[in-house]
Amino acid sequence: MENVFDYEDIQLIPAKCVVNSRSECDTTVSLGGHKFKLPVVPANMQTIIDEKIALYLAENGYFYIMHRFQPEERVDFIKNMQSKGLIASISVGVKKEEYDFVEQLANEALVPEFITIDIAHGHSNAVIDMIKHIKKHIPKSFVIAGNVGTPEAVRELENAGADATKVGIGPGKVCITKIKTGFGTGGWQLAALRWCAKAASKPIIADGGIRTHGDIAKSVRFGASMVMIGSLFAGHEESPGVTIEKDGKRFKEYFGSASEFQKGEKKNVEGKKMFVEHKGNLEDTLREMEQDLQSSISYAGGNKLDAIRNVDYVVVKNSIFNGDKVY
């Protein structure tokens, strides 16, 4: 694999501005026949999203994916969201009981608009079989399958029936897969995204490694239809999880879905826990993300998100921050 790079190695090159105000720039995106305010989705992790946040996001026009770590609550969750006229977007795993769950949904005529298969190593028969199972029993649900890190995997999951694939193995902030296994897209996630996007015939969701709002624009440039983000959404007032105070500052926990804290046991641990500084309200972060992305679109010389997809770029190899810390 040549020309490997990551988010901090790239700068997008500005094109002539065609708007008089950044507020004219439209950040909306379509996925699965639905339109969303931003090409951004908070990670389907237990310290990032809960029912309350899912409701807030859906009511306000943002895409969301509910996590799968309270499996017994999913049926009520779907019913509750759909009774309010909102989309139901859930996650599933690949174990035997998840096959039964999909059949239960079909038997009760419950059709979540989005189902995400949330597995560490998505290029597997386990995921291919689950895609086929969902498509057999609930063909109208839009299936997002992952996670993967190669074009071969994207093609295989698409061929199995996935409507979108999620790219990113190991670039996450609380991920230790790269350290514990030696594998993944950590350190070259953006190049992996480009590699996968070139092979894709359906939408790609970039997952993990986003550290600044500019990384969202870079993901779009390199082929993402949607960007999944954990750490930037962790630590909000609304975020699930424990809050602690240290030296007069408030911090909130953010832990990996494959961490000991999530699993309740020390087996196949590939995630860790950290505390992130309290960030205030989610609404403010979402607004800032939208404004920053509007600015990105203006620098791309357009007034719609697609303008970013064609801009030129340079590889600057780790130099864009000049030692500065952005967040």
Ligand SMILES: NC(=O)C1=CN([C@@H]2O[C@H](COP(=O)(O)OP(=O)(O)OC[C@H]3O[C@@H](n4cnc5c(N)ncnc54)[C@H](OP(=O)(O)O)[C@@H]3O)[C@@H](O)[C@H]2O)C=CC1
């Ligand atoms: N995006 C990323 O880089 C990563 C994300 N995660 C997140 O952690 C959570 C747990 O993931 P996961 O462990 O897959 O889910 P599960 O614990 O639900 O495991 C799913 C099934 O896949 C098997 N499995 C897991 N990893 C592998 C592997 N490398 N090779 C073969 N079989 C495997 C498991 O068996 P067994 O446990 O017996 O092997 C189990 O039967 C998910 O939310 C996932 O998104 C985890 C790691 C990396």
Ligand SMILES: Nc1nc2c(ncn2[C@@H]2O[C@H](COP(=O)(O)O)[C@@H](O)[C@H]2O)c(=O)[nH]1
């Ligand atoms: N290797 C692991 N990856 C994990 C784990 N839990 C979640 N994740 C992935 O990270 C992203 C979020 O990344 P961020 O850089 O935005 O914080 C998330 O969507 C998952 O794909 C884990 O325990 N191990």
